[in-house]
Amino acid sequence: MNFHISKRADVKWQVSWGVRAAAIVIALLICAVMTTIITGDNPIEVYKAMIVGAFGSARKSWVTLQNVAVLLLISLALTPAFKMKFWNIGGEGQVLIGGLAAAACMITLEGKLPSAAIMILMVITSVAAGAFWGFVPAICKAKWNTNETLSTLMMNYIATQLVAYYVVVWEVPKGSGKIGIINQNSHAGWLPELFGSKYILSILIAVIATVAMYIYLKSSKQGYEISVVGESENTAKYVGIKVPKVIVRTMLISGAICGLAGLLLVGSINHTITTTISNGQGFTAVMVSWLAKFNPITMVFTSLLIVFMNRGASEISTAFGLNQSFADIMTGIILFFIIGCEFFINYKVTVAKKNKVKEEA
Amino acid sequence: MKKRIIAVLMTVAMTASLVACGSVAKEAAPAAEAATEEAAPAEEAAPAEEAAPAAASNVKMGFIFLHDENSTYDLNFINGAKEACEAAGVEYVLKTNIPEGQECYDAACELADAGCNIVFADSFGHEDYMIEAAKEFPEVQFCHATGTKAHTEGLSNFHNAFASIYEGRYLAGVVAGMKLNEMIDKGDITADQAKIGYVGAFTYAEVISGYSSFFLGARSICPSATMEVTFTGSWYDETAEKEGANKLIEDGCVLISQHADSMGAPTACETAGVPDVSYNGSTASACPNTFLVSSRINWAPYFSHIIDCVSNGQAIETDYTGTIATGSVELTDLGTAVAEGTQEALDKAKAGIEDGSIKVFDTKTFTVEGAELTTYMADVDTDPEYAGDHEAIVDGAFNESGEGFRSAPYFNVSIDGITLLDQAY
Numbered sequence: 092m093n094f095h096i097s098k099r100a101d102v103k104w105q106v107s108w109g110v111r112a113a114a115i116v117i118a119l120l121i122c123a124v125m126t127t128i129i130t131g132d133n134p135i136e137v138y139k140a141m142i143v144g145a146f147g148s149a150r151k152s153w154v155t156l157q158n159v160a161v162l163l164l165i166s167l168a169l170t171p172a173f174k175m176k177f178w179n180i181g182g183e184g185q186v187l188i189g190g191l192a193a194a195a196c197m198i199t200l201e202g203k204l205p206s207a208a209i210m211i212l213m214v215i216t217s218v219a220a221g222a223f224w225g226f227v228p229a230i231c232k233a234k235w236n237t238n239e240t241l242s243t244l245m246m247n248y249i250a251t252q253l254v255a256y257y258v259v260v261w262e263v264p265k266g267s268g269k270i271g272i273i274n275q276n277s278h279a280g281w282l283p284e285l286f287g288s289k290y291i292l293s294i295l296i297a298v299i300a301t302v303a304m305y306i307y308l309k310s311s312k313q314g315y316e317i318s319v320v321g322e323s324e325n326t327a328k329y330v331g332i333k334v335p336k337v338i339v340r341t342m343l344i345s346g347a348i349c350g351l352a353g354l355l356l357v358g359s360i361n362h363t364i365t366t367t368i369s370n371g372q373g374f375t376a377v378m379v380s381w382l383a384k385f386n387p388i389t390m391v392f393t394s395l396l397i398v399f400m401n402r403g404a405s406e407i408s409t410a411f412g413l414n415q416s417f418a419d420i421m422t423g424i425i426l427f428f429i430i431g432c433e434f435f436i437n438y439k440v441t442v443a444k445k446n447k448v449k450e451e452a
Numbered sequence: 453m454k455k456r457i458i459a460v461l462m463t464v465a466m467t468a469s470l471v472a473c474g475s476v477a478k479e480a481a482p483a484a485e486a487a488t489e490e491a492a493p494a495e496e497a498a499p500a501e502e503a504a505p506a507a508a509s510n511v512k513m514g515f516i517f518l519h520d521e522n523s524t525y526d527l528n529f530i531n532g533a534k535e536a537c538e539a540a541g542v543e544y545v546l547k548t549n550i551p552e553g554q555e556c557y558d559a560a561c562e563l564a565d566a567g568c569n570i571v572f573a574d575s576f577g578h579e580d581y582m583i584e585a586a587k588e589f590p591e592v593q594f595c596h597a598t599g600t601k602a603h604t605e606g607l608s609n610f611h612n613a614f615a616s617i618y619e620g621r622y623l624a625g626v627v628a629g630m631k632l633n634e635m636i637d638k639g640d641i642t643a644d645q646a647k648i649g650y651v652g653a654f655t656y657a658e659v660i661s662g663y664s665s666f667f668l669g670a671r672s673i674c675p676s677a678t679m680e681v682t683f684t685g686s687w688y689d690e691t692a693e694k695e696g697a698n699k700l701i702e703d704g705c706v707l708i709s710q711h712a713d714s715m716g717a718p719t720a721c722e723t724a725g726v727p728d729v730s731y732n733g734s735t736a737s738a739c740p741n742t743f744l745v746s747s748r749i750n751w752a753p754y755f756s757h758i759i760d761c762v763s764n765g766q767a768i769e770t771d772y773t774g775t776i777a778t779g780s781v782e783l784t785d786l787g788t789a790v791a792e793g794t795q796e797a798l799d800k801a802k803a804g805i806e807d808g809s810i811k812v813f814d815t816k817t818f819t820v821e822g823a824e825l826t827t828y829m830a831d832v833d834t835d836p837e838y839a840g841d842h843e844a845i846v847d848g849a850f851n852e853s854g855e856g857f858r859s860a861p862y863f864n865v866s867i868d869g870i871t872l873l874d875q876a877y
Contacts, residue, residue: 148565154558264600264831266656266864268685269552272580361554363580368553408520408548415520415549 095443099436107436119423123425133377134413144406145399153290155402160297161352163394165369165376167297167304167387168348172225172339174308174385176321180258181228181243183373184250185346187354187366189221191254194364196263196278197273197357209280213358221350224250224345229342233335247373253368272362280357282435293355300348305387317341349373382429400425454640480702489836494510511570511763513537514558514563518575519549524606524715524732525687528573529597532751539752540759547617552577560585564592572596572755572760586610593768595758598658600860602770604833614859616773618665618852619805620747620781622812624729624800627745627794628707631727632674634791638712641706643676649700650681651710651717655875659683661852661861662711665812666729667870672810672817673797679870680705690714701726712773718743727789733786743787753779771859776806813850818867827851830862 123134144156165182171301172179200209215452261270274280285291306315316337320327327334356368378395383389404418494678516552517526530546537544545568550559556578563571572595573582579599586594586607595611596602600614608679612776649672652659663681671677680700684692693716697708701724709729710717715738721728722739730746754774761768774780786794804810815825828850829840844851844862852863866872 138595148562149560150558150565264657266654266659267576268654268656269577271577272584275580275583363553365553367551370551405547405549412546414522 093128093443097439099439102436103310107288110432110436111429114428114435115425119279120420120430121428122424125420130411130417132413137407138412139411140406141400141403143410145402146403147309147406151402152155155398157290157293158398158402159391159395160234160293161355162372162376162379162398163297163350163390164293164300164352164355166379166383166390166394167300168345168378169391170304170385170387171308171314171317172345172381173380174321175317175338175341176336177229177232177342178240179225179228179243180240180377181224181343181346181375183351183371184243184247185221185224185349186353186356186369186373187247187250187254188224189217189350189356190364190368191257191352191353192216192220193280193354193357194261194273195257197362197429198270201277203272204279206279206281210282210358211355213280213282217354218347218350218355221353222347224344225344225349226339227340227347233338251366254364254368258365260443262373270363273364274362279360280358282355289359292359296351296355299387300351301387301391308385310386313337313340317365344389370416378426378430390398396429439445454606476485477502481641495611496792505699511540511542511759512566512568514560514568514571515544515546516559516563516571516573516578517546517548518550518578523688524607524714526574528699528733528748529751530834532755532845533572535752536759538754540756550578552581554581556581557584560594564589566793569593570595570757570758574598583607583610589718593758593762595768598860600858605681605856608767611758611768611770611774612859613774614853614861615746615754615780616776616853617749617781618661618812618861618863620749620783621665622664622672622805623673623708623783623798623801623849624745624747625666626673626797627790628666628727628729629673629677630791630794630797631668631789632670632677632837635706638672645704645706646674646677647705648677648679649697649708650679651696651700651712652681652683653687653710653712654685655683655872657864658861659711660865661863662707664818664863664865664870665852666709667810667867668817669801671869672801677869678836680873681870682711682873683875686712687736688713690716692722697721698724721814732788736785736787740788742789744790745786746784748782748784749774750780750782753797773853773855774857776802787791811849813852813863815848815850816846818869820865820867822868825865828865830863831856831864832857 119138126132126134126137144151146152165186166350168185169182181376191218196213200212224246228246231237232239232256246263258268258270262268263271274306282292285295302358308317316327316332319330319332320334320337324334327337353369357364361368376396379390379393382393404422405415407413407418408415477612484791494863515529519526521527521530532827533546534543545563545566547559547563552575556573560571560573560582570593571585574597576598579596579601582594582596583601583605590609592613593609595613597613600613602610608819615781635641636643636646644673648667650663650666652663663679667677667679680703682700684696686692689712693710693712697717697720700708703718707727707729708717708721710731711744713732715735718728718730718735718739721742726742727744728735728739729744731747731748733748734743734746736743754772757772758768801810805812816827825845828844830842830844832841832842842857846854850863850865851857853859853860
């Protein structure tokens with residue numbers, strides 16, 4: 092028996108979504124078997140707990156949506172760069188540096204400026220800081236064709252160490268290595284709560300960003316330039332697109348949106364800064380963006396999927412007394428199938444008898 | 453080819469994201485982390501509903517832990533939580549792996565939503581988020597270990613707790629002093645070679661209080677003892693702790709102790725054959741030849757106490773300091789390497805602390821820059837300038853974790869006889 096792999100020419104959307112649905116079902120079945128074998132718990136109950144963990148109460152739903160908003164925003168930020176085939180894996184650093192700028196404004200300007208002025212400065216500085224963190228690798232790529240995968244990654248470490256340094260500078264109490272909630276009593280620089288809910292601001296910004304990014308990529312001239320540069324730099328040069336300009340411009344946008352995510356994390360959600368505040372989302376966002384094939388609307392669902400599994404996983408560890416690692420195993424299995432199924436969407440596997448192949452040969 | 457590059461890149465990115473997910477936030481506030489030997493990760497508790505005695509049946513406790521039972525720090529709290537809740541027959545929920553950020557606030561609120569009337573968090577960095585939750589749920593009691601803000605926050609439902617672990621450290625120091633004397637008597641070292649090495653985490657008051665009390669305990673037995681302290685800049689860094697211990701041993705330290713969470717220092721001591729006083733509970737099984745003793749905080753008495761308070765409708769103290777008397781401060785069994793007569797010396801010192809005749813930070817037992825400390829303004833109410841705000845010298849002793857002050861340590865005096873290395877970690 093011999094497997095023959097051929098590329099599918101044109102995949103109908105029914106087929107592709109059918110394959111994806113099948114992948115999720117198989118993944119859930121395997122997880123169920125694993126759960127029963129390893130823990131002896133009823134898998135249906137475990138899945139129920141996951142849903143309860145993500146949407147079990149109004150608060151849980153809001154937190155889930157807020158987490159989706161942040162992850163989505165970072166994914167949206169990375170998308171134009173990836174579409175241009177500029178491998179920006181520096182989302183983590185761009186988020187951190189944006190957050191650091193916001194925290195710096197909150198800490199150093201408290202009591203010196205009115206809260207509204209601090210907020211305006213926070214927005215400006217964190218977006219600018221994120222954009223700058225995207226600009227450095229972009230200009231190096233545009234001018235000297237440096238490897239952006241390495242340079243964006245390196246920028247992450249610089250941002251992390253800068254944050255670590257300032258945590259020691261601003262730590263409370265002395266020697267403890269943590270800042271805690273900034274301006275807990277004065278609330279200076281805390282971004283406003285919309286409609287009386289602390290969760291809505293991030294969600295609203297993510298919604299606006301999603302629509303804006305969709306239009307930008309789909310309908311604007313700049314969005315088109317990004318696609319052309321991504322498809323072929325030579326074509327882009329041939330039709331008169333200034334490739335270096337597009338690279339720098341796109342990375343400024345990418346970094347700026349990451350900076351905005353950092354602003355939300357510090358100014359609206361956590362009100363503190365730590366080296367782990369973005370919690371690896373700069374990398375997770377790469378996956379979200381890829382899974383959605385760079386479509387901002389699809390990204391809403393892929394980021395929801397990741398956040399849902401994350402939140403569900405921690406509920407499992409609470410409700411069943413299972414270690415978090417078990418939940419991580421399940422998340423891993425599900426992601427493996429979802430990513431793996433893309434292969435079967437793009438390629439067709441046919442079984443050919445060996446001798447038949449020989450005859451053909 | 454392009455597809456392959458994409459595939460490789462995606463793999464890299466995913467691996468990186470997994471690694472990033474796996475890396476955990478730095479563990480705050482060490483307190484006493486204990487992994488008692490028998491404390492094998494017992495069956496993880498699902499919300500337990502035992503046959504509840506009537507008195508406590510109206511109580512439901514929610515716990516927030518920074519890590520899970522794989523961390524000795526959290527395991528110590530988890531064991532205490534299960535012990536106390538099962539003894540009182542109350543329902544409880546454990547939330548593990550809660551970072552020191554808004555997640556802590558969300559977790560605390562979710563526990564309150566779920567009907568818990570006491571919510572407890574175990575890590576130093578959880579404090580601010582617990583305060584936020586406490587403001588939102590005035591009818592729920594929020595208790596936080598190792599924190600410093602309850603006494604200034606003015607919230608009737610937010611409480612701090614700690615234990616007089618400096619007394620446990622002092623007693624562990626007595627054991628160390630006995631060992632030093634034995635080494636001097638045997639002629640292994642001269643009296644002025646009795647140098648102790650100490651691996652600390654941060655130059656934070658809790659650590660300073662810990663090594664100073666340990667040193668004073670040792671010097672109460674061996675008057676010629678001196679000490680060197682090295683800092684790792686992390687609550688848990690096995691490599692750095694091991695290297696720190698090795699460096700101290702090379703530097704001529706003949707006995708090692710620590711305030712950091714890993715097995716780095718004890719294993720380095722076992723390899724080098726240097727006696728070791730550990731923290732985090734007994735390390736006798738891993739280090740049978742060098743283990744002397746270890747101190748830890750037992751949290752079960754505090755949990756039982758707050759369950760009683762809530763079920764009887766009494767107020768919980770703003771600052772609770774567990775002591776030897778409450779069973780909160782414990783020493784493990786002595787190792788086989790201790791000097792002869794150690795148990796007797798230990799009993800004597802323990803009795804002295806309990807009847808008040810021994811004060812750990814008695815100003816007559818130490819000097820600061822050559823002079824006795826007669827006055828010291830401690831930074832009890834944390835403020836940005838770390839300005840002293842309370843006179844801490846009371847009745848000839850430094851009033852650590854004192855009544856009316858706060859439970860978390862604030863002793864940050866540099867006393868003579870202790871040399872600090874590597875403060876800029």
